Amino acid sequence: MSHLLLPDASIPALVLRAVVVYAFLLLALRVAGRRELAQMTSFDLVLLLVISNAVQNSINAGDNSLTGGLVSAATLVALNWLMGYATWRWRGVERVVQGKPIRVVSEGKVHVSALRQELLTLAELRSALRKQGIMRISDCRVVTLEPDGTLTAVRRDVEQRSLAELAHPQARFEG
Template identity: 40%
Template sequence: MHALFDMSSPWWHFVLRAIVIYVLVMVLMRLSGKRSVGQFTPFDLVLLILIGNAVQNGLNGGDNSISGAVILAGTLIGLNYFVALMTARHKRFRKVVEGVPVVLARNGELFHDVLRRELVSEADFHEVLRMNDIDALADVRIAWLETNGHISVVSYKSANKV
C-alpha cells in the first residue's frame, strides 16, 4: 500500500514538469491560431489535456504514484487559476494569453489576407453570414474573429435597429 504513494522523484520535479508543460502547451495553442481552439479558452483546453494526462500517467517520467499525480493535478489547477486571475485583472497579460479580436470584414469588404493568416476559409465566413441572416457581404458593417475562435458579425440592418 505504501508503494502507491512513493514517488520516484522529489515533489518539486513534478511541480517544475507541470509548469514547463503547461507553458509549452499554452504557447503551442496560441501559435496554432484562434480557429483551432474553437469554443474553449486556451487555458481550459490546456487544463483538460494536462489533468487527464497527469491523472493517467502522472506526467511523470516513469512515476505512476498517486502522490505524483496529486501534485501535478494541484499544480495545473493552481496555474490555471493564476492565469485566469491575471487575465481578469491585467489587460496586457490577457492580450498575450488570449490575443485580440481581428477584423475580417468591414463595410462590405472582406479582408482575404486576414482570412488566410487566421486560417478561416471563405466558406466558413459565408456560413457565419447565413447563420446571422445576412444575405450578402455588402450587408456586413463589421465582422471580427473573436479570441475564442467565433466570428461575430454586425450588419447594417442590425446596426440600424439599435
C-alpha cells in the same frame, strides 16, 4: 504500499515539470490559431487526447504514485486558475495569452489578408454569417474574428448608440 503514496520524483520536480508542460501546451495551442478553438472537430478531440497521453510522463517523470499524480493535477489546476485570474486582472496578459480580435470585414469588404492569416476560407466566413442570419457579406458593417475563434458581425442596418444614450438613468430612492 509505500510506493503507492510516496512519489519517486521530488515534489518540487513534479511541480516544475507540470509548469513547463502547461506553458508549452499553452504556447502551442496559441500558435495553432484561434480558428481551431471555435471549430473543434472529432480530429481535434483525438489530437487533444493523444497530446494528453504523450505529455503524461513529461509531467509525472514516470511517477505512478498517488501523491505524484495529485501533486501534478493540483499544480495544473492552480496554473489554470492563475492564468484565468491573470487574464481577468491584467489586459496585457489577456492579449498575450488569448490574442486580439481581428477584423475580417469592414463596410461589406473582406480583408483577404486577415482570412489568409487565420486560415479562414470565404465559404467558412459565409457559413458563420448565415448562422447569424446574415445572407450577404455586403450586409455587414464589421465582422470580427474573436480571440476565442468565434465570428461576430454587425449589420449595416443596425444603429450603434453611444454609452451616454444607452446608460440607465440613476433612480433616486427617498425613504
